[in-house]
Amino acid sequence: xxxxxxxxxxxxxxxxxxxxxxxxxxxxxxxxxxxxxxxxxxxxxxxxxxxxxxxxxxxxxxxxxxxxxxxxxxxxxxxxxxxxxxxxxxxxxxxxxxxxxxxxxxxxxxxxxxxxxxxxxxxxxxxxxxxxxxxxxxxxxxxxxxxxxxxxxxxxxxxxxxxxxxxxxxxxxxxxxxxxxxxxxxxxxxxxxxxxxxxxxxxxx
Amino acid sequence: xxxxxxxxxxxxxxxxxxxxxxxxxxxxxxxxxxxxxxxxxxxxxxxxxxxxxxxxxxxxxxxxxxxxxxxxxxxxxxxxxxxxxxxxxxxxxxxxxxxxxxxxxxxxxxxxxxxxxxxxxxxxxxxxxxxxxxxxxxxxxxxxxxxxxxxxxxxxxxxxxxxxxxxxxxxxxxxxxxxxxxxxxxxxxxxxxxxxxxxxxxxxxxxxxxxxxxxxxxxxxxxxxxxxxxxx
Amino acid sequence: xxxxxxxxxxxxxxxxxxxxxxxxxxxxxxxxxxxxxxxxxxxxxxxxxxxxxxxxxxxxxxxxxxxxxxxxxxxxxxxxxxxxxxxxxxxxxxxxxxxxxxxxxxxxxxxxxxxxxxxxxxxxxxxxxxxxxxxxxxxxxxxxxxxxxxxxxxxxxxxxxxxxxxxxxxxxxxxxxxxxxxxxxxxxxxxxxxxxxxxxxxxxxxxxxxxxxxxxxxxxxxxxxxxxxxxxxxxxxxxxxxxxx
Numbered sequence: 001x002x003x004x005x006x007x008x009x010x011x012x013x014x015x016x017x018x019x020x021x022x023x024x025x026x027x028x029x030x031x032x033x034x035x036x037x038x039x040x041x042x043x044x045x046x047x048x049x050x051x052x053x054x055x056x057x058x059x060x061x062x063x064x065x066x067x068x069x070x071x072x073x074x075x076x077x078x079x080x081x082x083x084x085x086x087x088x089x090x091x092x093x094x095x096x097x098x099x100x101x102x103x104x105x106x107x108x109x110x111x112x113x114x115x116x117x118x119x120x121x122x123x124x125x126x127x128x129x130x131x132x133x134x135x136x137x138x139x140x141x142x143x144x145x146x147x148x149x150x151x152x153x154x155x156x157x158x159x160x161x162x163x164x165x166x167x168x169x170x171x172x173x174x175x176x177x178x179x180x181x182x183x184x185x186x187x188x189x190x191x192x193x194x195x196x197x198x199x200x201x202x203x204x205x
Numbered sequence: 206x207x208x209x210x211x212x213x214x215x216x217x218x219x220x221x222x223x224x225x226x227x228x229x230x231x232x233x234x235x236x237x238x239x240x241x242x243x244x245x246x247x248x249x250x251x252x253x254x255x256x257x258x259x260x261x262x263x264x265x266x267x268x269x270x271x272x273x274x275x276x277x278x279x280x281x282x283x284x285x286x287x288x289x290x291x292x293x294x295x296x297x298x299x300x301x302x303x304x305x306x307x308x309x310x311x312x313x314x315x316x317x318x319x320x321x322x323x324x325x326x327x328x329x330x331x332x333x334x335x336x337x338x339x340x341x342x343x344x345x346x347x348x349x350x351x352x353x354x355x356x357x358x359x360x361x362x363x364x365x366x367x368x369x370x371x372x373x374x375x376x377x378x379x380x381x382x383x384x385x386x387x388x389x390x391x392x393x394x395x396x397x398x399x400x401x402x403x404x405x406x407x408x409x410x411x412x413x414x415x416x417x418x419x420x421x422x423x424x425x426x427x428x429x430x431x432x433x434x435x436x437x
Numbered sequence: 438x439x440x441x442x443x444x445x446x447x448x449x450x451x452x453x454x455x456x457x458x459x460x461x462x463x464x465x466x467x468x469x470x471x472x473x474x475x476x477x478x479x480x481x482x483x484x485x486x487x488x489x490x491x492x493x494x495x496x497x498x499x500x501x502x503x504x505x506x507x508x509x510x511x512x513x514x515x516x517x518x519x520x521x522x523x524x525x526x527x528x529x530x531x532x533x534x535x536x537x538x539x540x541x542x543x544x545x546x547x548x549x550x551x552x553x554x555x556x557x558x559x560x561x562x563x564x565x566x567x568x569x570x571x572x573x574x575x576x577x578x579x580x581x582x583x584x585x586x587x588x589x590x591x592x593x594x595x596x597x598x599x600x601x602x603x604x605x606x607x608x609x610x611x612x613x614x615x616x617x618x619x620x621x622x623x624x625x626x627x628x629x630x631x632x633x634x635x636x637x638x639x640x641x642x643x644x645x646x647x648x649x650x651x652x653x654x655x656x657x658x659x660x661x662x663x664x665x666x667x668x669x670x671x672x673x674x675x676x677x678x679x680x681x682x
Contacts, residue, residue, distance in 0.1 A: 013589075015672065050301050053437055054523075054591075076213060076303030084294020088226070090233040099226035100295070103219040103309075104302050363603055367596050371586045380582050381600060384575040385607050388614035395621065412617075416610070427603050434595040 002027050003183055004049075004152060009058035011041070011048055018044050022058075024202060026185065029178050031194055034187040036204030042187035043082070045204065046156050049185065050080050062152070076104070079150040081158055085141040089130030093121060093140045096129055101147040115143040120169045134161040139169075146173060153177065153184040168193065219304050220312040227316035238320035241282040245325050248274040249332045260337035267336035268397035271346070272353070272390055274332075275325050279354060280382060282321035283361040284375055286313065287432065291369045300436055307429035314362045314425070322354035338401045345400025352413040353393035359420040360385050366431030389416060447524040449666050450675040456659040463659065467652035470645050477642030485639075491555045496642060498548035500650035501541045502566065505573060506608070508538030508654060512580075513605035516598035526662075528594035529669060531601060532584065533661035537654060539577035545570050565619035569612050576604045590669060 002025030011019040018041035026032050034042050047053045049060055051067060051074070060067045067074040087096050097112050117123060119139040129137060138161045145153060153174075159167050171193025174184060178198050186192065192199060214222075231238050252270040253263055290296045290313075299309050329350045330343045338346065364382040368374040392409040399406035445451050478496035485492040512534035519527035549567045550560040561567075583600055587593035635643070670676055 012591075052297060052300060052433075072303050072305075074303075075301050078301055078303070080298065080301045082294055082297060084292070084297060086294040086298045088230055088293070088295070090230050091226075095229075099222055100298060102214070102222050103299075103304065104214055106214060363599070367583060367600055368586075373586065377579075377582050377586055380575070381579040384572050384579060384611070385603065387572050388607070388610050391614045391618045395618070412614075419610075423603075423606065427599055430599050431596065434592060434599065437589075437592050437595075 004060070004062055004185075006049065006060045007058055009045075009048065009060070010056050011044055011053065012056060013041075013044060019048070019204075024200075026183050026200070028181040028183060029198060031174065031178055031184040031186065031192065031199050032202055033192055033199060034185065034202045034204065035189055040204040042204060043156050046082070046154050046185065046187055050078065050154050051075065077151045079145045079148040079153045079155075081141055081145055081154070082156040083160075085137050086144075087129040087137050087140055090128055092126050092128055093132075093143075096140060097144055097147055101144045105148055107147055111147060112143075115146040116140070118146060118169075118173060119143045120166065135163060135166055138162055139166065142170065142173065151182055153182065153186070155184065155186045155188075157188055158186060159188060159190050214304075216304055216308050219302075220308055223309055223312045224316050227313060228319070231316065231320045237285060238282070238324070241278040241321045242324040242328060244281055245274050245278040245328060246332065248277060249336065252336070264337035264401060267333060267338055267401060268394040270336060271329065271333060271350070271397055272394040275329075275350060275354060275393075276357065276383070276386055276390055278325060279322060279357045279361060280379055282317070283358075283365045283378060283382065285321075286317050286362060286365040287369050288365075291432075291435070296369075296432060297436055300433060305429075306432065307425040310362060310366070310428045310432060311421075311425040314358055314428070317362075318355055318358040322358050326350045326354055333397075333401075339403065341403055342400040345406055346397050349393050349396035349400065349406070349410065349413065352410070352417050353389050356389045356413065356417045356420050357386055359417070359424040360389070362428040363424050363431055366428040366435060369432060369435035371435075389413065392416070447522070447526055449526055449670050449673070450679065452526045453663055453666055453675075453679060456663050460656050460659050460663075463652045463656035467649050467656055470652060471649035474642045474645030474649050477645060478639075482639045482642055483636075488556065491552065494548050494552045496646045498545055498552060499643060500647045501548060502545040502570060503647060504650045504654050505538055505541035505545050505570065507651070508534050508541055508658075509573065509576070509601075509608060510605060511658075512538060513601040516594075516601040520595060520598040520602075525594075525669060526666060528598065529665040530658065530662045531598065532594070533658055533665050535577055535581050535584070537657055537661065539574060539581065541650075541654075542570055542574045542577060546574065563619070565615045568619070569615045572611050572615070573608070576608075580604070 005023075005025040007023050009019045009022040010017070022045070024032065034045060036042050044053065048055055049067075051060075051071060055068070062070075062074045062077070065073065086100060088099075091099070093116060094109070094112050097115065101107070113123070116139075119142045121136065121139045121143060129140065132140070138158070142158065145155070145158075159170050162170065167190060174186075174192065175194045175198075177184060178194060249270055252266060252274075256262065256266060287296060290299075300306055302309075326347060329346055333343060333346050334340070361378075361382050364378050364385070367381060368378045371377060392412045396406045396409035396413060399409065446455075474496060479493055482493070484490050512531045515527045515531040515534065518524055519531060546567060549564070549570065553562055553564065553567075554560050557564075580597055580600055584593050584597045587596055667676060
C-alpha cells in the first residue's frame with residue numbers, strides 16, 4: 001500500500017524539461033533514494049513533491065489525497081530539510097529548535113535534549129548557531145526533523161558537511177524512522193546505511 | 206507511523222512563537238533595526254539645512270518632511286523583513302509547515318513594525334518639535350504616524366515578498382512600494398498638517414484607519430502569495 | 438453556461454490563430470473611427486468659446502487617459518485569470534498590456550501638459566488627473582521592472598500578476614486620495630473635460646476617438662500577445678506548423 005504516490009510528473013526549469021513523466025509509489029517504512037548527476041533535477045523533484053514548486057502536469061497524492069488540494073493535511077505530516085538549515089545565527093541550538101519546531105509541535109525541553117543527543121550534538125553547548133561549524137549546524141537541523149515527528153521526511157543532501165560519524169548517525173536515525181513505519185525521500189549520493197529491503201532507488205537523468 | 210500522534214500547535218500559538226523569536230533576534234542585533242530610526246533623524250535634520258530654518262517657515266514643510274522621511278526609512282527597513290529568512294531557508298520551512306503562511310507573515314510584519322515602525326513614531330514628537338510644531342500638536346502627530354506606519358509596513362510586506370531574492374531588489378522594492386504608498390502619504394501628511402494647525406483632523410484619520418483595515422485584510426494574503434512565488 | 442470557449446482560448450495554437458484573424462478587423466475599425474473622429478474633432482467641431490482652438494487636444498488626451506486606466510484593468514484581469522486558472526495565454530496577454538498601457542499614460546501626460554501651457558501658463562500644475570496619471574505611470578514601470586528582474590518566465594508571470602492585482606485594488610484609492618488632496622490645495626486647475634454640457638458636435642468626435650483608441654489597443658495588444666505566445670512556445674510543435682503553413 002503506497003502512502004505517497006507520484007503520477008506522471010512533468011516539470012520545466014526555464015527551457016529545460018527536467019522531469020519527463022516521472023511516476024513512483026512509496027509505502028510505509030520505505031525510503032526512496034534519489035540520485036543523478038548535478039543538474040539532473042534532484043532538488044527540483046524534492047521541491048515539487050514538497051509543494052514548493054508548481055507542477056506543470058501530474059499529481060502527487062498522500063494517503064490517497066491530492067497534495068495540491070489538501071495542502072495543510074499533507075504539510076502537517078511533512079518534515080522538510082533542504083540546503084538552507086533554517087537556523088538563526090543569533091540563537092543557540094535549543095533556542096532554534098524551540099522556536100522552529102515549536103511552531104508545529106508541542107514538546108518539552110527534555111525532548112529537545114533527546115533529539116540533540118541523538119544527532120550527536122554536544123550536551124550543554126550554549127553557542128550561537130553562527131559560531132558552530134557547518135556540520136554541527138547540519139546536526140541541529142536534523143534534530144529539528146526528529147522533533148517534528150512527521151511520517152514523511154523529504155531531505156535534500158542531508159549529510160552534506162557531515163563527517164563519517166555524522167553519516168553513521170544519520171543512518172541510525174533514518175533506520176529508526178523507517179522502523180517505526182515512517183517514509184523518507186532523500187536526494188544524496190552517499191550510500192544510505194539502511195536495510196536493503198527498505199530502500200528503493202530512483203536515478204534521474 | 207509514530208506510535209503517539211504528535212501534538213499539533215494552534216495557529217495562534219505558532220504566530221505568538223514567531224513573534225517571540227523575531228523579537229529575541231531583533232534584541233540581539235539592535236544595530237539592524239536602529240538604522241532606520243537614525244536614518245529618519247538624519248533625513249529630517251536635512252530639511253532645515255536645505256531650506257530656511259525660521260520656525261514659522263519650517264512649520265509649513267514639517268508634515269511633508271516628517272512623512273517623506275518616515276516613508277523612506279520604512280522602505281529602508283523593508284529590505285530586512287524577509288531577506289534573512291529567505292536566505293537561510295526559514296521561509297521555506299514556514300511555507301511547508303501546514304500553518305497558514307499569510308498568518309505567519311502577518312506575525313513577522315507585526316514584529317517588523319514594532320522594531321522599525323514604532324521607534325519612528327516615538328521619535329516623531331522630538332522631530333516635530335524641532336520642525337516648529339506646537340506641543341499641543343504632538344498627540345495628533347503620534348496618532349497619524351502610528352496608523353500610517355502600520356499601513357506602510359503592511360503594504361511594504363507585499364513588495365518585500367515580491368522582490369525576495371532578486372538582484373537589485375532594493376531599488377525595485379522602492380519602485381513597487383512608493384506608488385502604492387501615495388494614499389498613506391497624502392492622508393498622513395494632511396492629518397499632520399491639521400494637527401500642527403491645531404484643527405480637527407478626524408477626516409484624514411478615518412481615511413488612514415480605513416487603509417490600515419483594508420491592508421491588514423488583504424496585504425498578508427498578497428504577501429503570502431508573493432513569498433510562495435519567490436520561493437519557487 | 439458553456440465554458441469551452443474560455444478553455445479553447447487558453448490553448449496557445451487556438452489563441453494564435455484566432456487572434457491573427459481578429460487583428461485586421463480591429464485595425465480597420467481603429468483606422469475608420471480615427472479618421473471619422475479626427476475629421477469631426479479637428480474640422481467640424483466648433484472652437485470652444487473659452488479655450489479657443491487649444492481645446493482640440495482633448496480628442497487625443499481624453500482617449501489616451503481613459504485607455505491608460507483601461508489597459509491596467511485589462512492587465513490585472515488577464516493576470517488574475519492566469520494566476521487562478523494557470524493559463525499561460527492570459528499571462529502572455531497581461532505581459533503585453535504593460536508597455537502599451539505605459540505608452541498611453543505617457544501620451545496622456547504629454548498632451549495634458551501641452552494643454553496646460555496655454556490654460557495655466559505652465560506645463561505642470563499638479564492637476565489631480567495628471568498627478569494620478571503620473572502615479573499610474575510609476576505603477577506600470579514597477580510592473581515592468583519586476584518582470585524584467587525575474588529570469589524565469591513562469592515565476593515572473595505569477596509575481597507580476599500579484600503586483601497587478603494589488604495595483605488594481607490601489608488604483609481607485611490612489612485616484613481618490615489625489616482628488617481629495619487636490620481639493621484641499623488648489624481646486625482651480627482641474628481639467629474640465631468630458632462634462633455633460635459638451636455639445637454633440639464635440640461629444641460625438643470624442644466618443645469616436647475613444648472607440649478608435651480602444652480598437653487600436655485591442656489590435657496592438659493582440660499583435661504583441663501573439664508575439665509573446667510565440668516566444669513562450671518556441672519549442673512547441675504547433676509553431677513550425679503555424680509558421681510553415
